[in-house]
Structure formats: structure tokens, C-alpha cells
Amino acid sequence: MPLDDPAPSSTDYTVMTGSKGHKVGQLQDLEQRIAAAFARISAGVEAMAGQDAAVRVAAGSSGSTIDPNLQAMLDIERVATARLNERLGDLRHQATQTELALQEQVVTLTRHLDAQGLDVQRLSGIVAQLREDLRRLREAAVQGVVDPGLINRAMMAELDALRIARAAETTEMTDILHALLPILDAEEARAHART
Numbered sequence: 001m002p003l004d005d006p007a008p009s010s011t012d013y014t015v016m017t018g019s020k021g022h023k024v025g026q027l028q029d030l031e032q033r034i035a036a037a038f039a040r041i042s043a044g045v046e047a048m049a050g051q052d053a054a055v056r057v058a059a060g061s062s063g064s065t066i067d068p069n070l071q072a073m074l075d076i077e078r079v080a081t082a083r084l085n086e087r088l089g090d091l092r093h094q095a096t097q098t099e100l101a102l103q104e105q106v107v108t109l110t111r112h113l114d115a116q117g118l119d120v121q122r123l124s125g126i127v128a129q130l131r132e133d134l135r136r137l138r139e140a141a142v143q144g145v146v147d148p149g150l151i152n153r154a155m156m157a158e159l160d161a162l163r164i165a166r167a168a169e170t171t172e173m174t175d176i177l178h179a180l181l182p183i184l185d186a187e188e189a190r191a192h193a194r195t
Helices: 012-013 020-061 068-143 148-194
Strands: none
Touching: 068 148
């Protein structure tokens, strides 16, 4: 293993100023470098020993004997991995089915909201017509004149409002029934499963 810091040559020490304190400091520096080099060498030897062990394990899998405990642990992990992969596949399938069901519900609810929005628009128009007819009826009552056509239009507007309200209630009841059907089917299936 190459050394990062090359050791100074012997001439480096003789060219120095000659003071003993300076030489002692250089000797300490040299000792530190040597200690660091030994540490790097130890780390390299340990790494090589680890590589040798890995090579022996790899060689063992290619034909020589493998530790039975390691083989058993490996088999257990393989079985666990296979089970987890199977469970993951099941969960993905369930998630896909749930997503499709939710998308279908969103489409259905959007359709119902659109229908209810149209009903609200029609009802708003009828209420505006009814208010106008009531205003005219009040004016006619103040003048003492009774207009049968005005009364008929007011009654027709009120009947139309009642029809739209009835249609909205029917739509709401249908929505409730569609929401309850899966629950009732599940309860029926449970009841059959118990018997």
C-alpha cells in the first residue's frame, strides 16, 4: 500500500539549523508519520483479510461446502422475500380494483351533480316566474281585478316547481339506493357464508 507522505531523506535532517530542539521536533514528526503509516498498513491488511473471507464465501457457493446455518438463513430470507412479493402483488391488485371502483363512483356522482345542477337551474327559473306572477296577482288584487289567466300561470309555475322538487327527491333516493346495494349484498353474502 503506497504511503501518502514520503519519509524525508537523511540529508533533510543534516541540513537543518543544528539546534537540538528543532531536531527533537523533527523526530516527533517522523514518529507520527511512521505511526500513521503503520495504521494505514494495518487497515489495508484487515481489508485484505475481509476480502479473503468474502472470496472464501463466494468460493463456497460455487461448489465447496457452505455453512448450513448460513444456508438455512438464506433459504428463510428467500421464502420471506417471495411471500412479501406475493403480498405486494395482491396489494397492488387490490389498489387497482379500489381505484377503478372509486373512478366509477366519481363518474356516477359527477353525473348526478350535473343532473341536480340542471334541476336547480330549472327550479330557479320557475321560482322567478312564480315571484313575477305573485307580484302581478298582488297588483291585480289592489286594483280589485281578478285575472284568471294570471292565477293559472301562477299555479302552473308552482306545479312545475313541485315536479322538479319531486324529480330531485327521486334522484336522491336512487343515489341512496345505489349506495346501499353493495352493503346489502355484502350482508347477504355474510349471512349465506354463516349457514
